[in-house]
Amino acid sequence: QQQVKQSPQSLIVQKGGISIINCAYENTAFDYFPWYQQFPGKGPALLIAIRPDVSEKKEGRFTISFNKSAKQFSLHIMDSQPGDSATYFCAAKGRTGRRALTFGSGTRLQVQP
Amino acid sequence: GAGVSQSPSNKVTEKGKDVELRCDPISGHTALYWYRQSLGQGLEFLIYFQGNSAPDKSGLPSDRFSAERTGGSVSTLTIQRTQQEDSAVYLCASKEYLGDEAFFGQGTRLTVV
Numbered sequence: 533q534q535q536v537k538q539s540p541q542s543l544i545v546q547k548g549g550i551s552i553i554n555c556a557y558e559n560t561a562f563d564y565f566p567w568y569q570q571f572p573g574k575g576p577a578l579l580i581a582i583r584p585d586v587s588e589k590k591e592g593r594f595t596i597s598f599n600k601s602a603k604q605f606s607l608h609i610m611d612s613q614p615g616d617s618a619t620y621f622c623a624a625k626g627r628t629g630r631r632a633l634t635f636g637s638g639t640r641l642q643v644q645p
Numbered sequence: 646g647a648g649v650s651q652s653p654s655n656k657v658t659e660k661g662k663d664v665e666l667r668c669d670p671i672s673g674h675t676a677l678y679w680y681r682q683s684l685g686q687g688l689e690f691l692i693y694f695q696g697n698s699a700p701d702k703s704g705l706p707s708d709r710f711s712a713e714r715t716g717g718s719v720s721t722l723t724i725q726r727t728q729q730e731d732s733a734v735y736l737c738a739s740k741e742y743l744g745d746e747a748f749f750g751q752g753t754r755l756t757v758v
Contacts, residue, residue, distance in 0.1 A: 538687075564745050575649070575736055575749030576688070621687060625745075631695065632678050632704075633747060637687040 536624050538636025545643050551609040553639045555622035558603065562624040566633070567596065567607045570619045579620070580607070612643045647671065649750035651737050657756045658727055666722040666753045670739030678747060679712055679722050680736045688736065694720065696742065727757045 537556045545551045555565075566581035582589045582596040582605065589596045595608040609616055619640050623633040650669040658664050670677050679691040690704035694714045705711070709727075714720040724731055734754050738747040 566745070568749075573751070575738075575751050577749065578746050581745065631676075632690045632693045632701065633688075634690065635680075635688040638685075 561626040651750035668737030674739035675742040
């Protein structure tokens with residue numbers, strides 16, 4: 533019930549293309565769904581986050597789409613740039629039970645020039 | 646302002662030795678987390694501290710692992726009798742009590758030889 537499943541494991545996108553990463557969860561008590569971006573040798577940093585009361589959140593080129601009934605959420609990176617090349621983690625957290633973020637396994641994104 | 650600081654950045658130790666990893670959270674953050682990131686893997690929750698409450702130790706993989714947080718600030722993760730499978734990056738994160746965003750340090754890369 534604490535698992536968050538993420539796919540794909542790796543993704544190669546051409547510059548200017550759309551990168552899409554998907555996550556699924558089982559615990560209906562989760563109410564906070566962030567995406568973290570991690571560059572080599574650095575700690576993860578929050579990119580964008582959503583709560584289940586909305587179906588979509590957009591910040592610049594980054595959009596989270598959230599499907600509560602399917603218990604799925606995804607990250608879309610529009611106009612992908614080589615500087616977006618990094619590992620992306622989805623995560624989830626609830627207000628009861630374990631208060632720590634549960635992370636997906638990560639997606640290594642490579643944007644080719 | 647200063648972010649989450651972890652030391653050392655890298656640690657090489659011999660199998661069977663004990664190691665201590667240190668985390669200095671952001672000032673004023675009452676919540677502190679430890680995660681473990683094995684090569685190419687996601688972030689595995691280890692332990693969570695919140696103020697003066699009893700810590701959530703449910704993620705510690707064995708009794709060789711322990712952590713403490715002194716004075717509600719600095720935290721130390723101790724691994725006793727290290728094994729090769731303990732080799733990983735150990736990440737610390739902190740957040741405000743009512744906040745959602747967790748801020749990560751750059752991690753300590755532990756190598757057990």
